[in-house]
Amino acid sequence: MRTRASFRIHSFASRTKNLLLSLAVLLFFFREASEAAVPLSELISGLYGGNGITLGAATRHDAHFTRESGDALNQLNDRLGTDFGVFPFNSSAGNFSFAFDADLGTFVSTTDTLGPIFAERAPTVGRGKWNVSFYATFFDYDEFNGQNLHDLHVEALHQPDEPPQFDPDGPIRGKRSGFELDTLDINVDIDASVRIFSPAVTFGLTDKLDVSVFFPIVDVDMDVRSYYRLNISPLNPTPDIHLTNVVDGAEAPADRASGSATGIGDIVLGAKYQFYKSGTLDLAGAFLAQLANGDKDNFLGSGDNTLRPFLVASRTFRALGGSPLNLTPHVNMGYEFNVDNFDRSAFEYIVGFDAGTRRVTLASELLGSHNQEGEDRFDAAVGVKWNVYKRLVLLGNVIFPLNDTGLRSDLITTLGVGMSF
Amino acid sequence: MSGFKTSGVFGLVLLISIGAQADGILVLKSQNSEPYTQALNGFREACGGQPTEIDLAGSKSRKDYFVKHISANKPRLIVALGPLAAKMAQEEAKDIPVIFLMVSNPVRRGLKGDNIAGVSLDIPVSVQFTNYKVLLPKLRTIGVIYDPTKTATIIEEAQVAAKNLELELAAIAVDSPREVPRALTGLLNKGIDALWMVPDETVVTPESFKFLLGETSKRLLPFLAASDIFVEVGALAALTPDYKDAGRQGYDLVKAIDRGEQNLADLGTRPPAKVNLVLNMKTASKIGLRVPEELVESASKVY
Numbered sequence: 246m247r248t249r250a251s252f253r254i255h256s257f258a259s260r261t262k263n264l265l266l267s268l269a270v271l272l273f274f275f276r277e278a279s280e281a282a283v284p285l286s287e288l289i290s291g292l293y294g295g296n297g298i299t300l301g302a303a304t305r306h307d308a309h310f311t312r313e314s315g316d317a318l319n320q321l322n323d324r325l326g327t328d329f330g331v332f333p334f335n336s337s338a339g340n341f342s343f344a345f346d347a348d349l350g351t352f353v354s355t356t357d358t359l360g361p362i363f364a365e366r367a368p369t370v371g372r373g374k375w376n377v378s379f380y381a382t383f384f385d386y387d388e389f390n391g392q393n394l395h396d397l398h399v400e401a402l403h404q405p406d407e408p409p410q411f412d413p414d415g416p417i418r419g420k421r422s423g424f425e426l427d428t429l430d431i432n433v434d435i436d437a438s439v440r441i442f443s444p445a446v447t448f449g450l451t452d453k454l455d456v457s458v459f460f461p462i463v464d465v466d467m468d469v470r471s472y473y474r475l476n477i478s479p480l481n482p483t484p485d486i487h488l489t490n491v492v493d494g495a496e497a498p499a500d501r502a503s504g505s506a507t508g509i510g511d512i513v514l515g516a517k518y519q520f521y522k523s524g525t526l527d528l529a530g531a532f533l534a535q536l537a538n539g540d541k542d543n544f545l546g547s548g549d550n551t552l553r554p555f556l557v558a559s560r561t562f563r564a565l566g567g568s569p570l571n572l573t574p575h576v577n578m579g580y581e582f583n584v585d586n587f588d589r590s591a592f593e594y595i596v597g598f599d600a601g602t603r604r605v606t607l608a609s610e611l612l613g614s615h616n617q618e619g620e621d622r623f624d625a626a627v628g629v630k631w632n633v634y635k636r637l638v639l640l641g642n643v644i645f646p647l648n649d650t651g652l653r654s655d656l657i658t659t660l661g662v663g664m665s666f
Numbered sequence: 667m668s669g670f671k672t673s674g675v676f677g678l679v680l681l682i683s684i685g686a687q688a689d690g691i692l693v694l695k696s697q698n699s700e701p702y703t704q705a706l707n708g709f710r711e712a713c714g715g716q717p718t719e720i721d722l723a724g725s726k727s728r729k730d731y732f733v734k735h736i737s738a739n740k741p742r743l744i745v746a747l748g749p750l751a752a753k754m755a756q757e758e759a760k761d762i763p764v765i766f767l768m769v770s771n772p773v774r775r776g777l778k779g780d781n782i783a784g785v786s787l788d789i790p791v792s793v794q795f796t797n798y799k800v801l802l803p804k805l806r807t808i809g810v811i812y813d814p815t816k817t818a819t820i821i822e823e824a825q826v827a828a829k830n831l832e833l834e835l836a837a838i839a840v841d842s843p844r845e846v847p848r849a850l851t852g853l854l855n856k857g858i859d860a861l862w863m864v865p866d867e868t869v870v871t872p873e874s875f876k877f878l879l880g881e882t883s884k885r886l887l888p889f890l891a892a893s894d895i896f897v898e899v900g901a902l903a904a905l906t907p908d909y910k911d912a913g914r915q916g917y918d919l920v921k922a923i924d925r926g927e928q929n930l931a932d933l934g935t936r937p938p939a940k941v942n943l944v945l946n947m948k949t950a951s952k953i954g955l956r957v958p959e960e961l962v963e964s965a966s967k968v969y
Contacts (some may be wrong), residue, residue: 312937329836343875343895348749348750348768348769349787350770350771350787350865351770351787351865351892352893352895352896353893354863371872371876372876373871373876452872
């Protein structure tokens with residue numbers, strides 16, 4: 246005889262299996278679609294034919310900007326590329342828990358709020374319980390290290406005549422004089438729009454241990470426009486030597502490239518174990534492994550495998566100020582080991598709170614990181630979760646940057662829906 | 667803050683009385699929580715006014731303020747919400763009649779005497795069994811697991827109620843949640859028709875609840891829970907006191923005293939006059955139970 250409990254678990258497992266299979270088919274399709282396109286990581290470096298900018302020459306002098314300008318664009322491309330494909334992901338909503346209320350002489354629910362946005366809180370979903378969510382995240386990249394992505398400037402120097410210790414693979418150094426003091430100002434305007442559709446599943450292996458998987462499908466549109474200007478040095482005694490007219494053999498100053506890619510992003514596997522629980526404080530240890538399966542060449546993944554152990558602490562204050570509101574401050578603190586590039590490893594933390602009831606919860610968080618290269622990133626997040634029907638939860642949140650480090654969006658918007666079984 | 671006076675030290679809130687019926691009545695709340703708010707709303711609606719309120723915010727440290735307040739304002743009657751408020755009112759306001767509300771097991775808490783009466787949160791077992799017999803017409807043997815140190819009095823009451831209602835009560839005592847599986851096996855061997863949960867914190871833990879829910883589901887056995895929160899996640903039914911009606915009932919006691927119909931000593935403790943039935947119709951369907959339409963309509967909440 247099939248029991249109700251086993252039927253439920255079997256039924257949900259079956260549904261989840263079907264969901265994942267459908268997703269796999271979908272992802273295969275997306276991956277094929279992205280592979281057919283020009284890799285997005287080559288859009289910037291591929292400007293001006295991909296071999297730098299060649300100017301026209303008024304005399305027998307060659308325009309020695311080619312390699313420098315190519316290097317400058319490649320460096321910009323590399324710096325942008327390291328930050329593409331790094332996306333935040335939401336935490337799961339809480340599940341059913343209860344406690345005995347001696348005053349009322351009965352059991353009351355202790356699922357006080359719907360939980361944080363990106364942080365984890367210590368309580369787990371419970372043995373045999375599922376939390377299935379789907380998130381849609383939208384944003385445009387706006388700035389890189391504080392510079393407007395629509396108005397990036399890259400300076401290309403002229404190759405010196407006799408560079409000392411010439412290194413064919415390194416930057417061109419050496420002493421410049423005369424017309425070698427002319428420079429090219431390459432103005433790059435980048436439109437990069439990202440949409441992430443991410444199913445996430447959390448399952449309670451035991452009452453204290455959750456495992457989870459986050460399965461992002463990433464869609465990136467990128468449009469790059471560039472325009473170069475020749476800056477003639479006042480110290481150049483032959484200011485007419487470098488020419489930018491196409492008729493003189495120069496590459497056209499304006500160039501443009503665009504493309505898009507859709508496919509699976511970096512899959513994240515997680516586990517959380519609640520090892521301490523009291524009336525005042527809950528503690529858990531958690532572990533996230535982010536796989537470098539996303540196509541880095543198309544900015545769908547980070548290209549790095551990372552391991553992230555972290556500690557979770559949360560505390561719930563019930564009936565705040567005598568109101569029906571509950572408040573749960575939470576802290577996540579850990580270290581992200583970048584297996585492929587240790588310099589990009591970082592100390593990470595989230596500090597925040599969620600406040601509200603089982604019906605509506607408002608949450609706010611500070612997300613910070615300090616990497617091995619000494620760079621700090623700070624973001625703020627604000628979000629709302631709404632239990633619209635039974636165990637169906639809708640959520641919306643925004644992230645905005647608090648400093649300029651790296652590639653940033655002015656506003657990252659996420660909408661989601663989640664359900665616990 | 668119009669109509670409010672706030673103590674900066676304790677954060678106590680006093681609502682200035684309006685409405686003649688509420689005159690001279692002081693409401694002392696143990697804390698500000700949703701069930702207490704419902705009861706207080708019921709009381710306010712019944713009396714048609716805003717009695718003065720003191721919120722103890724869950725702490726005895728507000729006692730001095732309370733004592734000073736009753737000394738200065740001399741209320742004619744105190745309505746105490748929750749055990750903390752009821753006990754404080756009983757001990758500190760011996761010359762003022764006290765009506766308590768929202769208190770479970772008031773006798774065990776010592777809430778009896780000449781100056782105190784009230785409405786208990788405990789639904790009499792006979793009321794529970796009567797309702798469950800309507801829900802489960804074939805109910806003959808009802809099983810229960812309990813910890814004698816926590817809920818022996820409920821089981822004693824249940825034995826009497828069962829006998830009066832021609833039911834058989836199969837009760838197995840445990841002293842640890844680990845014994846729950848063995849106890850359930852014992853009950854199943856006795857051929858119970860339903861498992862009845864009592865508010866026993868030894869027996870009902872998150873782990874044991876999941877076990878009991880899973881096993882009763884497996885055996886298509888009705889699981890009658892001690893709280894509506896369990897019905898939401900799969901138990902068949904629960905009976906809960908109607909908190910708002912308890913507030914209204916409290917005002918009935920006040921009126922009876924005001925009219926001189928009854929004195930406090932005679933009133934004693936009364937059970938909640940209105941209980942709410944909470945049903946999980948999906949569970950009913952899964953275990954093959956047909957619930958009469960009128961019963962579904964009478965339920966306060968249906969999942």
